[in-house]
Amino acid sequence: MTDTRVVLYDPHGLIEAELPLDRAPHEALVTAVLSWKNPDLAPRDYEQIALQLTGHARAVAAAVRRHAATLPKSDGRGALAEIVLREANGRLSAPLEGTARCAQNRARLVQALYTRLDRLTEPTPAAQ
Template structure:
């Protein structure tokens, strides 16, 4: 089984599959997402190197959340009303994550919206399983 995780253009080596057992630290990432998506004051642009670093972090996190969403979807019923939209979000995630993030604010915001969408799907699936 392939235990590597794609993070932008890099592959993180995880031979013991430890990333699958580490809980995601959701709160700081969602704060970063909110900050990246907040309106910017004129002259407060992020430097390109910061954009690239944030994009890589969000890409790695999105990849891990997408894996968890897939796991939750596969564990649920095949006829779930959540399945079509979740499959669409996962397909979109796979496409976006196949391209490395660029050193631009637009690229970072794209990754931030992806993380937000994946967490929305995650919460809906988890709620359906618990409800």
């Protein structure tokens, strides 16, 4: 039996752009994780939750990046998005740990990315 793999080459993120974010269940997970007081889960459970949040954070970051790229250079929202994306890249590069703290940090990151995405997608107030 031969193992075969297909490598996806999508340098412009077109496939990812077509997929909608599954926001509601991930926001519910973020809310649950951030409400933990003294959780008592196995390390592998924390790792799985953090892994789920990490994957979603990457998807939301890609959406933030796409929306920011469409803004004119003079729009300050793009600059703020770049700051959030740089911080997200740094936080996502940290290794996962089997701890509640790690899962909560990933939940905060998803929350921050959604906040930035919402600000990028809301209509701009008309110039007065």
